[in-house]
Amino acid sequence: MSGAQAYTADEMMTIAAARMLSGARSCFVGIGLPSTAANLARALHTPGIVLIYESGTIGAKPATPPLSIGDGELAETADTVVSVPEIFNYWLQPGRIDVGFLGAAQIDRLANINTTTIGGAYTSPKVRLPGAGGAPEIAASCREVIVVLRQTPRSFVDQVDFVTSMGYGTGAGHRERLGLRGAGPKTVITDIGILEPDPTTCELTLFHLHPGSSLDQAREATGWPLQISPELRETAPPSAQELEILRAFGRTAPSTTPRRSERSRM
Amino acid sequence: MAEVVPLRHAVAELVRDGHSVALEGFTHLIPYAAAHEIIRQRRRDLTLIRMTPDLLYDQMIGMGCARALVFSWGGNPGVGSLHRFRDAVENRWPHELALEEHSHAGMVNRYVAGASGLPFAVLRGYRGTDLPSVTPTIKPITCPFTGEELTAVPALNPDVAVVHAQRADRRGNVQLWGITGAQKEAVLAASHALATVEEIVDELPPQAGSILLPSWALDYVAPVPGGAHPSYALGYSERDNNFYVAWDSISRDRHTFLAWMEDNVLSTEAPEPALNNGAQP
Numbered sequence: 256m257s258g259a260q261a262y263t264a265d266e267m268m269t270i271a272a273a274r275m276l277s278g279a280r281s282c283f284v285g286i287g288l289p290s291t292a293a294n295l296a297r298a299l300h301t302p303g304i305v306l307i308y309e310s311g312t313i314g315a316k317p318a319t320p321p322l323s324i325g326d327g328e329l330a331e332t333a334d335t336v337v338s339v340p341e342i343f344n345y346w347l348q349p350g351r352i353d354v355g356f357l358g359a360a361q362i363d364r365l366a367n368i369n370t371t372t373i374g375g376a377y378t379s380p381k382v383r384l385p386g387a388g389g390a391p392e393i394a395a396s397c398r399e400v401i402v403v404l405r406q407t408p409r410s411f412v413d414q415v416d417f418v419t420s421m422g423y424g425t426g427a428g429h430r431e432r433l434g435l436r437g438a439g440p441k442t443v444i445t446d447i448g449i450l451e452p453d454p455t456t457c458e459l460t461l462f463h464l465h466p467g468s469s470l471d472q473a474r475e476a477t478g479w480p481l482q483i484s485p486e487l488r489e490t491a492p493p494s495a496q497e498l499e500i501l502r503a504f505g506r507t508a509p510s511t512t513p514r515r516s517e518r519s520r521m
Numbered sequence: 522m523a524e525v526v527p528l529r530h531a532v533a534e535l536v537r538d539g540h541s542v543a544l545e546g547f548t549h550l551i552p553y554a555a556a557h558e559i560i561r562q563r564r565r566d567l568t569l570i571r572m573t574p575d576l577l578y579d580q581m582i583g584m585g586c587a588r589a590l591v592f593s594w595g596g597n598p599g600v601g602s603l604h605r606f607r608d609a610v611e612n613r614w615p616h617e618l619a620l621e622e623h624s625h626a627g628m629v630n631r632y633v634a635g636a637s638g639l640p641f642a643v644l645r646g647y648r649g650t651d652l653p654s655v656t657p658t659i660k661p662i663t664c665p666f667t668g669e670e671l672t673a674v675p676a677l678n679p680d681v682a683v684v685h686a687q688r689a690d691r692r693g694n695v696q697l698w699g700i701t702g703a704q705k706e707a708v709l710a711a712s713h714a715l716a717t718v719e720e721i722v723d724e725l726p727p728q729a730g731s732i733l734l735p736s737w738a739l740d741y742v743a744p745v746p747g748g749a750h751p752s753y754a755l756g757y758s759e760r761d762n763n764f765y766v767a768w769d770s771i772s773r774d775r776h777t778f779l780a781w782m783e784d785n786v787l788s789t790e791a792p793e794p795a796l797n798n799g800a801q802p
Binding site: 347 | 548596620648702
């Protein structure tokens, strides 16, 4: 905590994510923290941003945080509602969408994402996760991708157990060799800071620390020797306006809505 | 032409042990009542097909209806895990469940190929992921015009598709609007199809943006008001988000789950609204 006002790690993550959307024209949104961040961006600084949910709602403007990607609120406030084949084939696949938002159970040094299984064999895993959903194509096709998840040694691993969605694969040039059209995960926002791929190696590197976080804390939460950018900066703390609008949006949520950013997904 | 019949009759006629069955509905219009009737009729060895297995297939898997699952995202949206699905995969309870796992784009294109009468679909997906290594129905294919390497997925042609919709007329023409998901594709890809509907009306009022499933594309239409709960039917009901949250604790424990299914599904009757005034053809 720092600054005049107390705020939570989730609030810092959400606000940092909302700031990243400044100037984006369109965003493929997942439920939970990404959806909240996108709507915060719409309220704060990017009123024209087109929010697209995989259920087929284009230009949704929810007044309350939806629990699922197909809540009636999204359909009723959207510019248009299209079928699921259309959303994936016409809008996502050709690369028409600026930003994709992904959550993850695991992310690795090269920003590859796992939401499939952890431990054991594929057919007898230790933990069975929900799977891919829209994420592989979002990771491949959006112009760029923002990943949001909490940073722990279990979630930040040297190599993911299963590549559900492609980050930078085996390193620089891999995406290009595969013909993937989007630029991949340009930003990874956690409760500790903000990581970006190294311009040469694509390895996730710490570029921002959130106020109150330390380098030691970041290193301990990372399952590989974490590179720190020489240009490391401190994230600006949430402003009073950012917190006020975020909390006003959150207050309208059903009281039982869980706030589990690691489960946010596309 | 579709026959307008009670739900119990439609399910008994269409869904047999060993069938591949797609109950579709993307968050909206999920055919819960029809799934509950399949559970009550004790169908076994089904290959369950669905993009988002959701609570619907958590219930069917936990009750032992499924031999295999063809899917792309198995979670409780906005809440967390599907515990019965996880128990089946991680612990083989109540028995083993074979998985055929895709992404949403892969699944939906499989339906499109199925509905189009084509053997496969092509998409620019899956490249660089581990999914092709665990799912035999994902293969590389080279574009014959540009040489680009793409992905092919085979058509999905379920034995039976089941969808829920807002309303139908007495001849069995169905109107469905709001979030339309992949229901039209699932119905047109399947050998047989059932639509449950909120109500039967004399005439279908014009409804902007509604898609129509013509009577001749369906086998049966069954009136089941509220048949999508805890999902919803736009214009008729709202999504019961509290139930989705509550399902997390109901489904976490095997005994609690079985007790809930006994009280709320097995010991209840299929809803049988009167097919009054000559609604039956």
